[in-house]
Amino acid sequence: MISTTDTILIVGHGSREDSGNQEILAFADQWRQRQPTWRIEVCFIEFASPSLNQGLLDAARQSTRVLVVPLILNAAGHVKMEVPEAIEQTRLAYPQTEILLAPHLTACDPVLTVLRRRLRKAMQALDMPDPTTTGVVLLGRGSSDRGANGDMAKMARWLLESGDHELVDLAFTGITWPRLERVVQRQALLGMKQIVVLPYYLYTGTLMQRIHRQVDHLRQQYPQLRFHCTDHFGFEPEIFELMSQRILDLDAKVPDSRLPCDGCTYRELAHEAGHGHSHEHTHTIQVHPAGAGAVAPGHSHDHDHAHGHAHDHGHSHAHPHESQTA
The missing domain is CATH 3.40.50.1400 (Rossmann fold)
Structure with a gap:
């Protein structure tokens, strides 16, 4: 059950155009009205404050548990790499705080x-x-x-x-x-x-x-x-309901309710090897054979390339959104 000591942290992409950032803040206000007992905060991956790292640190400092939910339609480098990395850093800074990461909105x-x-x-x-x-x-x-x-x-x-x-x-x-x-x-x-x-x-x-x-x-x-x-569609009722369901599933520890890249062994190995954020991998759930490098059942996922041995070291390290802003 979501308690008063929990913080729900919305992760928005962030935009150079402040009106887009203001809409995400307005979304958070409307979500608070729908869920008045939840403490809901906002942070941004880029272009706006508070930053992802600052938002996580602030939430972890004042909470026993932080439920992180990306307000993002498609998962590319930001969601697959930067958000889990920022969460790992925050866990080191506040080991007493439980931090859980929900999936992005995705195709549904x-x-x-x-x-x-x-x-x-x-x-x-x-x-x-x-x-x-x-x-x-x-x-x-x-x-x-x-x-x-x-x-x-x-x-x-x-x-x-x-x-x-x-x-x-x-x-x-x-x-x-x-x-x-x-x-x-x-x-x-x-x-x-x-x-x-x-x-x-x-x-x-x-x-x-x-x-x-x-x-x-x-x-x-x-x-x-x-x-x-047509126009953008961030304030449709289905978006609020989908975000709430992400949090409820995370709270109830519904199987596969975590973003697979959170704590992903292969992502950690790629990071140690110096791979950049263009870590192209899709998440088809499957059970890997037990053994070295295997992922625990329930978290295993196919990254759409052979891990540990078949990385193309000449592949582009360009960030998936490097030439665009929201």
Whole structure:
């Protein structure tokens, strides 16, 4: 049970655009209203205060237990590497405080419900055109981590299978491909009459502003097409419910309720070997054979590459989000 000596620590990405950071603080305020007995605090990975390290230290100093929950859709280097590393440092500084890490929001049915509702509202704004002639573009941040990009691809596929649109494509604002312009070009060539752009973002920021400018340019470039671009969706009820469920699962020690990288043996070995944050690994739960380097049952996971021996020492150490801001 969540007690008054526990601190729930929201980890936001952080943005150069302060309005995005203010929205995360507003989310925390609204979550406190929904959960008035919980002590909920906020920290940011970059661009805003308090920082991840400071937020963890402050929470650990005043709590018997800290429940860390990333308010982040896809897990790349920040969630897989930096957050667990910061938690390890805090555990050393405050060994008497229990610190647990919940999974990020990830690809799941509640997020799909949000996207479907956003798509329905977009179709209403377009006066309910034929979905078979209305293309959909799910537009996300993009990462050098293929697991994070794969989660977005999963959401695009689920969106396709849950509706009547014949074209639901994936595009990214940076780091990887394809970009929005190329996907719109393809959908126009395939005969779409309308295009709905669904930004896969929780909060505003410089990238959301860029997306709306890009759609305005596309309206001028394709005057024969009708466009509708939805907004970010961080304050939808499903997001609050999903965050609360993450905390309840963590509190109840539900199996697999921890982020697999928290305490991951392979991540620690990679860190000691000098590998950077572009530690591309997805988390398919499986039981490894017992023996040297094996992970304990219930925590074992496939990092999508051979550990300990088959690391490509020439692979890029670029941070998954190094050229972008939220």
